[in-house]
Amino acid sequence: MNKGDLINKIANDADITKAQAAEALNAVINGVSGTLKAGDKVTLVGFGTFSISKREARSGRNPQTGKTIQIAAKNVVKFKPGKELADDVN
Numbered sequence: 348m349n350k351g352d353l354i355n356k357i358a359n360d361a362d363i364t365k366a367q368a369a370e371a372l373n374a375v376i377n378g379v380s381g382t383l384k385a386g387d388k389v390t391l392v393g394f395g396t397f398s399i400s401k402r403e404a405r406s407g408r409n410p411q412t413g414k415t416i417q418i419a420a421k422n423v424v425k426f427k428p429g430k431e432l433a434d435d436v437n
Contacts, residue, residue, distance in 0.1 A: 393431035400425050
């Protein structure tokens with residue numbers, strides 16, 4: 348499922364227009380992104396928790412040349428599924 352498919356599903360399930368569904372989905376995505384950028388976590392009970400983890404700088408290896416390279420530190424997004432989501436999938 349891609350973003351367009353999800354917008355169609357939201358529009359059908361909520362009985363709203365596709366434009367309203369797209370606006371709602373974008374608002375949720377922007378809200379989650381903004382909260383994570385601020386360093387907080389987002390918990391949706393039953394669905395899961397989005398959080399930020401800091402990955403330290405490290406050495407790596409270029410697989411084509413075999414040379415050692417330096418990989419910069421960065422923040423990565425982590426997702427831990429909630430119990431209801433995990434139960435629904437299994």
